[in-house]
Amino acid sequence: MAKRALILVEGHARTGLRYVQAARSxxxxxxxxxxDPARYDYLAAESIETIRVDTDNLDALIHECSRLAGTYEIAGITGFAGDDESIYATVGKLCRHFDLPGPNPASVERCCDKxxxxQLLAEAGVPIPAYRLAANASEVESSAAEIGxxxxxxPAVGSGSIGVRLCRTFEEVAEHTTYLFSEKHIWRSSPRILVEEFVQGPHYIAQIMGNEIIAIGAADYGPPPHFVFHSGFQPAPLTDDEHERIADVSLSGLRVLGLGWGPSNIELRWTKLGPVVIEVNPRLLGGTGPQLVQLAYGVDLVTEHIKLVAGYEWDLRKKHSHIVAVRVLVPDRDGILDWIEGDSRAAAVPGVVEVKLCVEPNMPIVRKGDYRDRMGHVIAVSPERARTEAILQRAVDLISWSISPVRTW
Structure with a gap:
């Protein structure tokens, strides 16, 4: 009998290994x-069968999967976005071609174009920020003036907060517009800028599987003008009414966009008028998102996603209820990392479940104002919110580092 294979299109620095381990289990x-398989360290470390292929070329992917089908029974196909969410539409097209379970590629493509x-959310009456689309600097300036x-x-297409900036003055609008239209920003599609109202209020993220809200977490970000994830709680401290309203708006957005197969996540802010949808993402939440859900409720979203992809019956029932918190370690300056220490002491604090560093001494630190700024994270869990907060703070306080300015002579 042929071995059943799970095809993973591209990899992921943080969740790729978890998919590999879950598939094997x-x-x-x-x-x-x-x-470029060399981008993902775990592939070689775990001896993962890897094939180099142009993942932007659907025909090349179909050819490779057809070739593999001669050796394996292909149980399912899924993939990871990195900084290019179009990979999810490609995965959907591959699944359609091979008659395998997968997302609707047309729905994914509509969703990935912000x-x-x-447009679709506004037409359906789902609350969103005021917005305009601009193709040049003049249109950006006039759009900013109209919105206020x-x-x-x-960028109209992108992920990971890359190229996202808050602009408080027209000088800042002009400056960031120049940057986005310059060669410094890599465009995955035709250069178009989305100009949006700055909606203020607590930030929440709903994690969804199919049409079921699995968890709603709270997220905090570093200081403006950028939106670098700084800390999060699972579950968010919501009243029953707030939870219900966020769930209703989230599921409405999902229906409007034609999603509802597999994982998705929806970012919202709670305003004076209630929940406002900031963004709908047709994928599993990145970073530590799935891990926090597993710690809080005992639901392994990675494993359950693979079950769906492979045609198995999934199990989304919650096994327990804990309070989980994460703090991301973010540098406050550019330079060279002299040293970073205290991670082993932090990991020994009772209630800390993970301390992970992704930098090493002598590495250059160049802040980009997006998800790539993270130097590591700490995760804590307990039955009570105040206790979890105290555990997390105690652990974070044990970690320190030094960054020296880069010499220019």
Whole structure:
């Protein structure tokens, strides 16, 4: 009997290994297709079967999967976005071609274009920030004037907060517009800028599987003008009414966009008028998001996603209820990392479940104002919110580092 294989299109620095491990635990053989396998350290470390292929070329992917089908029984196909969410639409097209379970590629493509997403949500009456689409500097300036400062400028297509900035003055609008239209920003599609109203209020993220809200967490970000994730709680401290309203708005957005297969996550802010949808993402939440859900409720979203992809019956029932918190370690300056220490002491604090560093001494630190700024994280869990907060703070206080300025002579 042929071995059942799970095809993973590209990899992921933080969740890729978890997918590989979960696939193996389900008796599946993981195979990664990647344009640059060297980007993912775990592939070699775990001896993952890996094939180099242009993952932007659907025909090349179909050819490779067809070739693999001669050796393996392909149980399912899924993938990871990195900084290019179009990979999810590609995965959907591959699944359609091979008659395997997968997302609707047309729905994913509509969702990944932030302007199209907002048009559809607005037409259906889902609350979103005021927005305009701009193709040049003049249109950006006039859009900012129409909406009213401050505004957020962001690429119409992208993820990970790359290129997203809060602009409080027209000088800042002009400066960031120049940056986005310059060669410094890498565009995955035609250069278009979304100009948005700056909606203020507590930030929440709903994690969804199919049409079921699995968890709603709270998120905090570092100081403006950028939106670098700094800390989070699972579950968010919500009243029953607030939870219900966020769930209703989230599921409405999902229906409008034609999603509802597999994982998705929806970012919202709670305003004076209630929940406002900031963004709908047709994928599993990145970073530590799935891990926090597993710690809080005992639901392993990675494993359950693979079950769905492979045609198994999933189990989304909550096993327990804990309070989980994460703090991301973010540098406050650019330079060279002299040293970073205290992670082993932090990991020994009772209630700390993970301390992970992704930097090493002598590494250059260049802040980009997005998810790439993270130097590591600490996760704590307990039955009570105040206790979890205290555990997390105690652990974070044990970690310190030194960054020296880069010499220019």
């Amino acid at each position: 389900l008796g599946l053989h993981p195979i990664t297709l990647s344009a 302007f199209t997403q907002r 400062l401050p505004v957020i400028l962001k």
